Structure formats: structure tokens, C-alpha cells
Amino acid sequence: MANVEVRRDVEGKRMSEEEFMDLVERWAAKIGAQFTAIQFKPLKKAWGQCAPEKGVITFSTDLLEQPEDWINAVIVHELLHLTFPNHGKLFNLAWQNYLKNGLD
Numbered sequence: 001m002a003n004v005e006v007r008r009d010v011e012g013k014r015m016s017e018e019e020f021m022d023l024v025e026r027w028a029a030k031i032g033a034q035f036t037a038i039q040f041k042p043l044k045k046a047w048g049q050c051a052p053e054k055g056v057i058t059f060s061t062d063l064l065e066q067p068e069d070w071i072n073a074v075i076v077h078e079l080l081h082l083t084f085p086n087h088g089k090l091f092n093l094a095w096q097n098y099l100k101n102g103l104d
């Protein structure tokens with residue numbers, strides 16, 4: 001997912017990797033997405049990357065400092081790439097719907 005200017009959390013809060021992974025697990029259960037590995041790397045040009053053929057998702061370490069809404073948006077985006085390896089109409093509909101309805 002390409003980098004977009006996002007306002008930093010005013011409090012400068014940083015989500016822990018455990019909290020982040022908890023969100024990933026909950027979204028994966030909701031979406032029915034199956035990944036083989038999640039990794040963090042200092043990505044320069046993206047918030048996240050997905051290799052659907054391997055089931056591996058990489059998140060930018062900078063993402064942990066972003067507002068939770070944006071973190072959720074990126075997690076859902078990358079998990080959906082396991083099913084839709086493009087940014088087509090179905091992908092966008094699914095992305096918007098999951099974010100609109102949230103985790104509950």
C-alpha cells in the first residue's frame with residue numbers, strides 16, 4: 001500500500017507489536033484471511049506489502065505510530081490482498097465495507 005500523508009497521533013502514542021498483532025488476528029478471523037507470516041520492516045515507500053502467493057504480509061514499523069483508524073485501514077487492506085491481489089472494484093468494495101462495519 002502506497003504511502004499517504006497521515007497526521008501523526010497528537011499524543012505521539014505508539015502501538016505495541018502485541019497490540020498490533022492482536023488487531024491483525026481479529027481482522028483475519030473476521031475476513032477469513034489466512035496468512036503464513038507477519039513481519040515488520042522499515043519500509044520507505046509503503047505502509048504495507050503483501051505477497052499473496054506466500055501468504056506473507058510486511059508492515060512498515062512506522063505504522064505503529066499512526067492513528068488507530070489508519071492502522072486498521074492498512075491491516076484490512078493487506079489482509080484483503082491475500083484474496084484480491086489487485087485494487088479492483090471488488091477489492092475496494094470489500095475494503096470500504098469492512099472498515100465501515102468495524103470489528104464488532
Ligand SMILES: [Zn+2]
Nearest residue numbers: 001077081087
Ligand atoms: Zn494494495
